[in-house]
Amino acid sequence: METANYFKSEMEFFIDMQxxxxxxxxxxxxxECETNGQESMIHVNYVDRAHTIQxxxxxxxxxxxxxxxxxxxxxxxxxxxxxxxHTANTARCIGCSNCVMACPFGVPFKQEKxxxxxxxxxxxxxTSAGKKPMCATVCPSGALYYGTxxxxxxxxPQSDPVNHFRFGHEMVNTKxxxxxxxxxxxxxxxx
Amino acid sequence: xxxxxxNKKAFWVATAATLLLIALVFAGSRKLQNFDAALIAYLFGxxxxxxxxxxxxxxxLQRPPTWLYFKRTWxxxxxxxxxxxxxxxxxxxxxNIGFQYFIRPRGGKRWWGHFLMATGCMLAFAVTIPLTxxxxxxxxxxxxxxxxxxxxxYEAHVFGFKLFEFRLGSLIAFLIFNVLSISSWLVIIGxxxxxxxxxxxxxLIATQSFGGDWLPLVLLAAISVTGLGLTYDYVFLKGIxxxxxxxxxxxxxxxxxxxxxxxxxxxxxxxxAQIGVYLYQAEGRRKGMAKCLHTGKEYTPQQHVDDxxxxxxxxGIDFNxxxxxxxxxxxxxxxxxxxxxAHLKARQESGRYFG
Numbered sequence: 001m002e003t004a005n006y007f008k009s010e011m012e013f014f015i016d017m018q019x020x021x022x023x024x025x026x027x028x029x030x031x032e033c034e035t036n037g038q039e040s041m042i043h044v045n046y047v048d049r050a051h052t053i054q055x056x057x058x059x060x061x062x063x064x065x066x067x068x069x070x071x072x073x074x075x076x077x078x079x080x081x082x083x084x085x086h087t088a089n090t091a092r093c094i095g096c097s098n099c100v101m102a103c104p105f106g107v108p109f110k111q112e113k114x115x116x117x118x119x120x121x122x123x124x125x126x127t128s129a130g131k132k133p134m135c136a137t138v139c140p141s142g143a144l145y146y147g148t149x150x151x152x153x154x155x156x157p158q159s160d161p162v163n164h165f166r167f168g169h170e171m172v173n174t175k176x177x178x179x180x181x182x183x184x185x186x187x188x189x190x191x
Numbered sequence: 192x193x194x195x196x197x198n199k200k201a202f203w204v205a206t207a208a209t210l211l212l213i214a215l216v217f218a219g220s221r222k223l224q225n226f227d228a229a230l231i232a233y234l235f236g237x238x239x240x241x242x243x244x245x246x247x248x249x250x251x252l253q254r255p256p257t258w259l260y261f262k263r264t265w266x267x268x269x270x271x272x273x274x275x276x277x278x279x280x281x282x283x284x285x286x287n288i289g290f291q292y293f294i295r296p297r298g299g300k301r302w303w304g305h306f307l308m309a310t311g312c313m314l315a316f317a318v319t320i321p322l323t324x325x326x327x328x329x330x331x332x333x334x335x336x337x338x339x340x341x342x343x344x345y346e347a348h349v350f351g352f353k354l355f356e357f358r359l360g361s362l363i364a365f366l367i368f369n370v371l372s373i374s375s376w377l378v379i380i381g382x383x384x385x386x387x388x389x390x391x392x393x394x395l396i397a398t399q400s401f402g403g404d405w406l407p408l409v410l411l412a413a414i415s416v417t418g419l420g421l422t423y424d425y426v427f428l429k430g431i432x433x434x435x436x437x438x439x440x441x442x443x444x445x446x447x448x449x450x451x452x453x454x455x456x457x458x459x460x461x462x463x464a465q466i467g468v469y470l471y472q473a474e475g476r477r478k479g480m481a482k483c484l485h486t487g488k489e490y491t492p493q494q495h496v497d498d499x500x501x502x503x504x505x506x507g508i509d510f511n512x513x514x515x516x517x518x519x520x521x522x523x524x525x526x527x528x529x530x531x532x533a534h535l536k537a538r539q540e541s542g543r544y545f546g
Contacts, residue, residue: 016545019545033394045524054531056530067508074257094461095468097495102508116297125394168509190513
């Protein structure tokens with residue numbers, strides 16, 4: 001019951017990749033999460049290294065209708081009643097990489113040495129106990145934030161959280177938000 | 192609300208498989224002549240489990256991504272490169288099904304625990320299923336059993352045909368008569384290692400469930416302990432708890448059998464699909480890799496991208512961008528970069544990078 005109450009709280013995840021400075025603190029902190037088996041599940045990469053030093057950060061967006069789960073041939077990925085899309089069930093995952101290649105956000109990792117897909121599960125051991133995910137506790141620039149919408153509104157009055165994304169003709173809705181300019185309702189990735 | 196829709200195709204396939212099994216019980220036991228009536232409850236459990244497993248497997252195969260891999264595996268295996276792929280199939284089956292070696296890098300204790308449990312279970316299946324179905328039985332060789340001082344020979348029969356004989360008191364006799372006790376010990380040690388992990392690993396404690404993770408371990412332990420009890424009861428206790436052991440062992444085994452299609456144990460049936468993935472990836476790499484439209488780097492076989500395009504269309508997911516490109520033509524790194532660039536563009540157009 002306690003777990004259910006925490007997850008139905010006002011706490012949400014907000015990403016603002018323009019604030020990412022590529023410090024990798026989140027990458028190191030992520031490996032502290034026990035549900036990952038001490039493997040880092042967060043992505044920090046250069047956007048276009050030939051032209052800019054801009055980096056981007058990506059955690060699992062925990063989609064409303066997760067593409068990763070739909071393309072999984074082994075029924076290894078599930079979404080729970082709190083909207084958290086869990087990493088692959090180790091007993092079922094057959095390491096095919098369908099989810100890795102089909103996730104529109106490029107989130108799941110294929111761990112070749114384990115023949116297993118792994119991904120961020122919102123630090124389930126921490127968030128289910130009312131704590132913040134590891135990455136959000138260490139991010140120094142506010143690119144990753146875990147808190148209430150009210151707190152976000154105070155900190156970023158010129159931005160709105162957006163959780164609708166268009167990839168080609170496909171619209172994807174997520175549990176995690178990206179901070180967009182005020183008034184924006186959707187992020188069109190290919191326009 | 193509970194609602195269930197009968198999958199007719201799966202129902203008929205499962206019915207056919209079950210009838211075939213029953214026919215094989217009659218044929219293998221020579222019209223029940225060699226069937227051990229004491230095992231009747233186990234037989235019903237096995238027949239029900241067969242129906243359930245085949246039903247669920249057929250439902251599972253009808254999922255578009257599963258069918259894709261199932262179809263491709265057999266296409267690739269029986270393509271023009273049968274020998275190298277058959278060799279890969281055998282190698283990977285021994286390594287990853289027989290020894291579950293892919294678990295080893297996840298942790299030594301974890302692998303030992305799983306290996307011991309799986310080996311114990313597979314050994315026990317190999318003995319008990321043919322025994323339950325009446326396919327194997329043992330008899331004394333009458334010619335060597337008349338005189339007490341003569342060498343007593345025991346005969347093993349398969350499908351009613353004598354397969355081999357062995358001397359009572361020999362090492363092979365000891366191994367054959369005690370194989371289930373040995374497999375019980377393997378399972379008990381494996382279960383112990385897994386339970387220890389589940390008590391001490393914080394990540395597992397956060398995500399585990401009773402039905403999904405603990406019940407299978409408890410059930411395996413119960414089967415093994417009561418199974419050992421059957422033997423040790425008559426060896427050490429003069430059989431005084433035999434009835435209790437026999438009933439509890441039968442109950443736990445039958446629960447295990449009928450639960451296979453519904454719970455964690457279904458992964459035993461699913462796991463061979465991993466071998467198909469190795470074939471699929473090997474053939475895909477041979478045909479050529481796809482290059483990400485953003486990073487320019489190879490990221491997965493082109494066949495995989497093409498299959499995913501078809502699969503997502505079939506599932507009603509449309510990543511098509513402009514008729515030429517698809518979001519699937521980008522690697523995971525490329526996709527993340529595209530999102531960041533789109534985000535930057537939106538920020539630039541608003542006139543503020545932050546805020």
